[in-house]
Amino acid sequence: MNITLLYGTETGNAEMLAEDIQSELESGHEVDCQNLEDFDPGDFDRDAFYLLVCSTYGDGELPASAQPFAEAMAAAAPDLSGVHFAIFGLGDSEYDETFNQGSGKLAELLVSYGATQLGERIVHDASGDDLAEDLAFPWAEAAVAIAAEKLSEAA
C-alpha cells in the first residue's frame, strides 16, 4: 500500500514521531513522509492512505506547520471524497482545556471536505508516562490494516 505520512509540527516533536513511524512501516510498505506545510491539498490521492501526526499549539490551535495547509485547503476547497486517513495527536494535559485540539481540528478539516477518517483519533499526553511511539506504532499498524481492507473493497 502507498502510505503518505503528513505531520503538523511546532517544536519538531510531531516531525520526529512521523519519521519514526515511517521507519517502522517501511519494511512492508511504500511510505512517503511530508511536512503539511509542503503538501498541496490538490495532491490527495484516493489510492493512497494518509497517516497524520499533529500537535497542538497556543490556545488549542493548529501547530505552525499545519496552518499554511489549512489556508491552502480553504483556498483550494478540494473534494476529498474517497480519501482515507487516520490521525494521531500530540498534546499536553497541563493545558487541559485545549488538550489535543490541534489534531481534532485537523481531522475535522479533512472530514469537512469529504475525507473519511479510519479508526479512532489516538492522542499522546506529553505530561503522561507513555512514550509517543509506544502508542503511535500500534496505532499506525492498526490503521494500515483497516485501510488495507477499505482500499481493497474500493478497488
Added chain:
Amino acid sequence: MTAQIAIVGAGPSGCYLAQALLKAQPDLQVDVIDKLPVPYGLVRYGVAPDHQGTKGVIRQFARLFERQGARFIGNLAVNEQISLDDLRAAYDAVVLAAGLPGDRSLGIPGEDLAGVHASGQLTQAINEHPEAADLPRLGKHPVIMGNGNVAIDLLRLLAKTPEELEGSDAGPGVSAWLAASGIESLQIIGRSQAGQAKFDPVMVKELGKLAGVTIRVEGAGDSDDPEAAKKLAALAVIDGHGTGRRLVTFRFGLTPVALEGRDRVETAVFRTADGGEERISCTAFLTAIGFRAEGALERDALVAGAEDAEGGKLDDGLYATGWFRRGPRGTIPENRADAQALAKTILAEIPAEGSGKPGRAILEGLPDLVSYEGWQRIDAAETAAAPEGRCRVKISTRARMLALSKASEELR
C-alpha cells in the same frame, strides 16, 4: 574533509540549529559547546519544573547527539577557557546561541534592598542551577512585577500546593521551600494594561486549575484588538476562580518608581496610569521584567558591529541565533524557526568540504570537558535517584556533575 561548525550554547536554540544543519548535511562535524557540564540550557534550567511536557523536546535533542552525530562539549566557557578568536580560527563557522543569562533591572531606588529578587536568579535557584543563589525568604506577601510568561511561571509555582508538584522535577530543597513558604497573598503587577500584557493566554488559563488559591483580576478593561481580547478573555476565565486561602491578585497599569524599607523591602511605590501614586506593602518584590546579556561573550558589541544582525551574521564565519541574536523574546518553537533559517544561511556560505581547519583538536588538553557520555552518566544518576512523585533529582553542584561524568563504567 567536511566543514566544522562550533555552536556555543546547548540550549534549545543551539540544539535546533545543530539538528537543522545535520539534517541538511549529515556529514558535517557539529560541536555543541556549553559552559555548564550538562546540556539543554533553559529547557533544563528555565522551563518550570512542573511543565515536564514542554521538556519533551529533549528527546529530539538527545537524538541529535545519539544518532545525528553532533558532539556535546560541556564545561567549556568561551572567552574564559578558550577565546572566541581561537575558536573562530579553528572552525569554519562559530555560532553563538548562548542566550541572555542576565536579569534586566528596574533602575529605581531601593532595588538593592534585601527581599528584592530578579526572576532569572530565582528561576535558577528553583531549578537547582549549579551557580544559583540560595532560595530566598519571601514572607507572607510577595509581589511579582512583570506580565510575561516568566512572571506567570513564578506565580503558578509559588501558588501550588505540595500535591500539585507531583510528577515534576522539583528537588527536595525547592519542594520543602515551597511547602513551607507560608504565602498568604500573591500580587502580580503589570506596567501596561491587561490587553498589552506579554503572557500567552494558555498560561493564564492554566492557573484556573490551581487548588489552593482564590484569584481576582482587577481593572483588566476591554479591547477591540483581537490579540488583546484573547488575553482579556483568559483573565476573565480565571477571575473569581477558587476559594483557597492564598489570594492571587492581578493588577495592571502600575509603574514601579521606588522600593522602600528599613532592613528589607516593605513597600513598593507605583505611579498609576492617571499619574497618581499607589503604595503596596510586600514582604518580597520579585521582578520578571526581562533578560539581558551578561558574561564573557560581549554580545552587545558583537551585535552592534554585526554585518547582518537581523539575518544572524555577526562577521565572517561568526553567527548568532535564538535570544543571543534577537533579544529575550520568543518561545521554544520561535527559536526553532530561527535556527532553521540560520542553518540555510550558514550552509550557503561555508564550503561543504570545509577548509581543513583543526576543529575540536584545539580543545584537546583543556581540563574537565564533559562529553555526551559524561552527561548520560549524570542523567542516569539523576533519574535513578528520583524520589516518589518526582521524575528526577538534579545534581546541583558542578563538582558532583564532573565527578559523575568521569565515573568509569565499573564504578557506576
